[in-house]
């Protein structure tokens with residue numbers, strides 16, 4: 111095979127595409143589909159190329175089976191689905207045919223994704239040879255003024271999304287008022303995804319197109335993240351490692367992010383990892399686990415002498431690979447590891463409030479930060495005391511709650527609360543005001559990248575004062591705290607406080623929770639509530655409407671002290687077992703940086719509930 115033969119194949123391997131304000135519109139594909147099928151099918155499995163709507167990421171294999179293996183003309187690949195773009199030197203490609211070495215992703219040679227990439231490249235070279243005798247090479251001559259790029263983006267595959275590559279020749283479109291090259295800036299390209307129209311943008315300098323694509327794909331978002339992935343191999347009933355490697359890593363490794371992996375080797379190892387992590391080296395810690403590892407990471411960072419620098423530098427996030435993934439559901443809006451991986455690279459950094467817990471057993475060592483919840487009574491007992499039926503998965507928890515409620519058990523205590531918003535109607539008003547404030551601050555539709563950067567910069571201003579507790583466990587109850595009616599406290603059934611809307615995939619326990627409104631939610635029920643009333647309350651936990659019921663106490667609080675009056679039992683803090691002794695908790699606003707889709711928690715629809 112001589113060089114000109116190779117060049118003829120390279121010319122055939124590209125699709126033409128237009129760069130638009132919304133994404134990249136693929137105009138035609140031709141033989142690229144063949145190469146693509148091989149790329150998408152490195153292991154010989156029957157993976158068909160996506161044919162459908164890239165905007166909503168649904169497939170239409172069934173509706174139009176003839177399109178399987180083809181990307182329809184004028185398909186829009188939105189920027190938010192794009193993971194990476196690289197410039198391809200077409201002449202160099204045609205000379206040596208070793209495209210793979212030139213475009214190797216940033217992952218190291220030992221990386222499983224690099225191996226996969228090499229397989230793909232070998233297959234492309236093989237395809238070159240197979241096509242040597244093709245005599246219609248001139249069908250799709252590459253115009254040397256066009257930009258050749260390798261585009262990586264996500265496509266749906268079963269219930270997941272997976273990265274795919276496409277080799278594109280991006281057409282130049284003259285600026286408004288410029289010459290006419292067959293297409294012009296006013297040209298409207300049909301958008302097969304949303305049904306809307308797509309305006310073509312122009313780009314004078316071809317060398318800048320890749321940079322432009324990347325800027326658009328990561329507007330207001332850190333592109334070159336340096337991520338430490340902490341995997342709990344025992345998380346998710348032992349599936350966390352496989353879940354990460356098969357569903358998250360291929361997506362992360364396709365981006366410009368740098369990835370290191372650490373495995374937890376013993377209980378609480380993640381806390382030690384966080385205590386020792388090199389702040390110069392990383393900006394993101396991704397916990398491929400349940401909610402236990404983010405809890406440990408946050409508390410490990412909290413113990414560092416340089417905790418101010420640690421919380422200013424590091425973003426803590428979750429890849430949902432455990433059995434309890436409330437953080438990912440609330441922050442990434444998904445329990446699916448592959449979609450969460452996309453959110454990790456595409457989401458906005460935002461600060462969230464922490465709840466700081468003090469109990470006699472550990473407060474002198476260090477108080478504990480809780481990002482998710484504290485519970486006493488029915489919920490705590492149901493979570494921990496159903497360990498023996500762990501095989502049941504999440505339903506074991508509901509069964510535990512139901513059994514304990516049916517037994518009519520009560521958990522007497524004294525409870526003192528500093529309220530932020532006590533009245534249910536006022537909570538609704540507070541929610542709408544604060545939710546809009548958060549959205550305005552971070553919404554990329556309404557915020558320019560410059561404003562976004564300024565916002566991020568102003569977030570880097572934690573000082574040691576932000577960690578200072580207002581209330582001591584040893585002090586008397588402050589004057590402005592209120593005591594919960596002892597009649598209710600002595601018959602307490604559920605006591606649950608939380609900072610995120612979802613506690614499990616189907617449990618929207620705190621629909622009014624907001625990332626940084628400087629308060630947390632408290633929900634209380636009375637064991638004397640008749641079964642006919644408590645049953646619908648428990649059955650509405652998935653919708654979150656339980657807090658509207660008159661039998662349910664719901665408030666926004668700043669701090670509380672709970673003095674248990676039972677002989678046996680426990681607290682559960684972020685799903686971890688805590689001792690049965692007086693617990694005092696207060697809010698520490700905006701302490702931890704995490705990643706939120708559009709800067710917000712998943713929409714709990716609380717604003718439309720009343």
Ligand SMILES: Nc1ncnc2c1ncn2[C@@H]1O[C@H](COP(=O)(O)OP(=O)(O)OP(=O)(O)O)[C@@H](O)[C@H]1O
Nearest residue numbers: 345346374375376377378399400401402432433434
């Ligand atoms: N190598 C290990 N050996 C034993 N325990 C570990 C190890 N690594 C992590 N752990 C512990 O596993 C616990 C649960 O972690 P995680 O939240 O990731 O998993 P999960 O699947 O959601 O489990 P759970 O349902 O118990 O919360 C944490 O308390 C952590 O300290």
